[in-house]
Amino acid sequence: MINENQLKQLLSDLESDRVERTVSTSKTDKFAEAVCAFANDFPNHSLPGYLLIGVDNNGMPIGLKVTDDILKNLAALRSDGNIQPMPALTVGKFTLDGGDVAVVEVQPADLPPVRYKGKVWIRIGPRRGTATEQEERILMERRISFARSFDAQPCRQATLDDLDAARFLVGYRKKVIAPDVIAENSRSLEQQLAGLNFFDLTHQCPTHAGILIFCDRPTRFLPGAYIQFLRISGNEPTCPVHFDRKVESDLGAMMQTLDMLIDVNNRQWPEFVSSLREEMRSEYPRTALRELILNAMMHRSYQSNTPTHIYWFDDHIEISNPGGLYGEATPEHFPFRSDYRNPVVASALFALGYVNRYGLGILRAQKALTENDNPLPIFNFDPHWFSVRIDKRVEKKP
Numbered sequence: 001m002i003n004e005n006q007l008k009q010l011l012s013d014l015e016s017d018r019v020e021r022t023v024s025t026s027k028t029d030k031f032a033e034a035v036c037a038f039a040n041d042f043p044n045h046s047l048p049g050y051l052l053i054g055v056d057n058n059g060m061p062i063g064l065k066v067t068d069d070i071l072k073n074l075a076a077l078r079s080d081g082n083i084q085p086m087p088a089l090t091v092g093k094f095t096l097d098g099g100d101v102a103v104v105e106v107q108p109a110d111l112p113p114v115r116y117k118g119k120v121w122i123r124i125g126p127r128r129g130t131a132t133e134q135e136e137r138i139l140m141e142r143r144i145s146f147a148r149s150f151d152a153q154p155c156r157q158a159t160l161d162d163l164d165a166a167r168f169l170v171g172y173r174k175k176v177i178a179p180d181v182i183a184e185n186s187r188s189l190e191q192q193l194a195g196l197n198f199f200d201l202t203h204q205c206p207t208h209a210g211i212l213i214f215c216d217r218p219t220r221f222l223p224g225a226y227i228q229f230l231r232i233s234g235n236e237p238t239c240p241v242h243f244d245r246k247v248e249s250d251l252g253a254m255m256q257t258l259d260m261l262i263d264v265n266n267r268q269w270p271e272f273v274s275s276l277r278e279e280m281r282s283e284y285p286r287t288a289l290r291e292l293i294l295n296a297m298m299h300r301s302y303q304s305n306t307p308t309h310i311y312w313f314d315d316h317i318e319i320s321n322p323g324g325l326y327g328e329a330t331p332e333h334f335p336f337r338s339d340y341r342n343p344v345v346a347s348a349l350f351a352l353g354y355v356n357r358y359g360l361g362i363l364r365a366q367k368a369l370t371e372n373d374n375p376l377p378i379f380n381f382d383p384h385w386f387s388v389r390i391d392k393r394v395e396k397k398p
Contacts, residue, residue, distance in 0.1 A: 001090050001092045001103070001105050002050070002092075002103065002105065004094055004096075007052075007094055007096075007101065007103065008096075010050055010052065011052070011055060011059035011060075011101075012059055013059075014057075014058070014059060015126070017043055017123045017125055017126055018038070018045060018047060018048070018049045018050060018123075019049070019050050019052060020034045020037075020038075020049075020050070020051050020052065020128065021052045021055040021056065021057060021059065022051070022052070022053055022055070023053075023054065023055070023056055023062050023064075024053070025053060025054070025064065025070055025102075028073070028077075031051060031053075031074065031077060031104070032077055032082060032083055032116045032117075033116055033121045033128060034049075034051045034104075034106075034121075034128060035051065035077050035083060035087055035089060035104060035106050035116075036083055036087070036114050036115065036116040036120070036121040037049070037121040037122050037123045037128045038050075038051070038106035038108075038123065039083070039087040039088075039089075039106055039107070039108065039109040039112070039114040040108075040109060040112050040113055040114050040120065040121065040122050040123075040131070040139055041108035041109070041112070041123075042122035042123055042124070042131070042135065042138070042139065043123060044142070045108070046108055047108070048105050048106055048107050048108070049105075049106045049108075049123070050103060050104065050105055050106070051103070051104040051106070052101055052102075052103055053066075053070070053074070053101065053102040053103075053104070054066065054099060054100055054101045054102055055101055060098060061096050061097070061098030061099040061100070061101055062098070062099055063098060063099035064099045064100050064101070064102075065099070065100055066093045066100035066101070066102045070102055071091050071093060071102060074091045074102060074104050075089075075091045077089065077104070078358070079357055079358040079359050079360075080357060080358075081350045081355065081356075081357060081358060082116055082117055083114060083115070083116050084114065084115050084176065084347045084350070084351070085109065085111045085114060085197070085343045085344065085346075085347045086340065086343060086346070086347070086358055087106055087107075087109065087114060088106070088107040088109070089104055089105060089106045089107065090104075090105045091103070091104055091105075092105070110148055110149070110152075110343075111149070111152055111197055111343060111344065112139040112140070112142060113131065113136050113139040113140065113195060115176065115177075117178060118176055118177045118178030118179075118181060119178050119181060120135075120136050120139070122135060122139075133186070133187060136195060137191070140191075140194050140195060140201065141201070141202075149340075149341065149342060149343055149344065150208055150301075150302060150303055150341075150342070151197075151207065151208045151209040151212065151302065151342040151343070151344045151345050152197050152207055152208075152209060152343070152344050153200075153207060153208060154200035154202075154203040154205050154206070154207055154208075155205055155206050155207060155208050155210070155211050155221050155222075156203055156205050157205075157221055158205050158206045158210075158211055158215070158221050159204075159205060159206075160189070160190060160193075160199070160204075160205075160206065162206065162211065162215050162220075162221075163193070163198075163206055163210055163211075163214040163215055164214050164215070164216065164250075165189055167214055167250075168189075168192075168193065168198070168214055169189075169192075172213070172214075172348075172351065172352070173192065175351045175352070176196060176351045190204070193206070193210060197209055197210075197344040197347075198210030198213065198214065198344070207344065208221075208222065208302060209342070209344035209345050209348065211225075212225060212250065212251050212302065212345055212348075213250055213251055213252070213345070213348045214250060215250060216249060216250060217248065217249070218248070218249075218250065219248050222302050223305045224302065224304045224305040224306050224307050224322065225248070225302055225307075226246055226247060226248035226254075226307045226308075227246075227247040227248075227254060227258065227293075227297075227307055227308045227309070227310060228244075228245075228246060228247075228307045228308070228309050228310070229243075229244070229245040229246075229247055229258075229261055229310045229312070230243070230244055230245075230309075230310070230311050230312065231243035231244075231265060231312045232311060232312065232313050232314070233314065234313065234314055235313050235314050235315050235316070236313075237311065239313075245261065246307075247261075251297060251345070251348070251349065252352050252354075254297070255293075255294070255297070255354055258290075258293055258310075259290070262284075262286060262289050262290070262293075263286075265312055266282050266283055266284050266286065266289070267282065267283050268280050268281065268282045268283075269281055269282075281372070281393065282372065282393070283392045283393055284317065284369075284372070284374065284390060284392065284393065285368040285369060285371070285372040285374065287364060287365070287368040288364075288365040288366075288368040288369045288372075288374070288377075288390065289317070289365075289390070291361040291362070291364050291365040291368075292319050292361075292362075292365050292377065292388055292390065293310065293319060294349065294354055294355070294361060295361050295362060295365075296308045296319050296320070296321040296386070297321075297345075297349075298340075298342060298345060298346050298349055298355075299321070299323065299326065299340070299341055299342065299386070300321035300322055300323045300341075300342075300386075301321075301322045301323030301341065302342065304322035304323065306322045308320070308321040308322075309321070314392075315391065315392050316389055316390060316391045316392055317389070317390045317392075318387060318388070318389050318390075319387065319388050319390075320385065320386065320387035320388075321385075321386055321387075322384065322385060323341060323384070323385070323386060324381045324382050324383045324384055324385055324386055325381050325386065326339050326340070326341040327339030327340070327341070331381065334362075334379070334381075335362035335363060335366075335379075336363075338358065338359040340358075346358070365377065369390065372393055373393050374390065374391060374392070374393045375391045377389065377390050378391075
């Protein structure tokens, strides 16, 4: 984040296209469009952009009082899922002679084009606007040199024919692209997929994320991209296996299969909560299991040939996946700070409705377990592996 002297320089430089000033504190759409535009960094400054709230067009503070609620609302622009892929931003407050200024510092995106509610916003000199197809293509070409995550890299063994085009055009596209943009679209299928990080135009092949989301059998190209589900009769790995299922398909279909397996194996019973009323209880809260399984699918290393494991014992469940904590997610800050090994996959799972908001999955699981009277989950992680144990809720005797 900038310091106070740097802020004053930005306030006095009225010509900079890296700065947007506003006196409003409630125009969330305008704020998000500005964040999207700075993340796309169309002028290619390779420097942060700044949204300054509480400042007029002449760079003068207006006497605003920046509250914690204002800062929280600005920080939520990162994680509410409307800006895809998730932007890298920080929020700060400065108190100047003329009043407070809220500052949103936005880093250039590694995976442009970035969209807000299905539209690509860019800075064009001193103003903000939506990108044309040519401008969007420039951002896509620039992305190739930036992409660091494995899911955004090309899967060179695959071709366009390995993707289900109908699944993309009929099901996925309308969830992430604004209707008016689709109506005006004249781009090829490859260009449309590339605009969402599912196709690499330079190598003319799908990305690994494209394979995971739109290929019927991703394991042809990513051998570990499946889930091994075991129902074990006992409490130890050496006990007999009652049921064994290899779950492999695109990530959306895998999640549907896992929903079914959860419902089949998760025992429920009625429990009296008063002398006249009873409620259904279950061994494990469904929300917690879905969040923890989704966490494994989203954050695992798809470079590994090892699958994700779900071992369902009589008294507990163990979920494990290759790939330890990533980036800013460290043992000291877990689970309150998150980062994304697979940002394109994370964006896709949000678009498909499996993720409600970024960074809250583990916390939601912990809350659901507590409300169901289960013990809190036990996490284990090292640089190459992540696992969680969930203990069964014990049925109370009448």
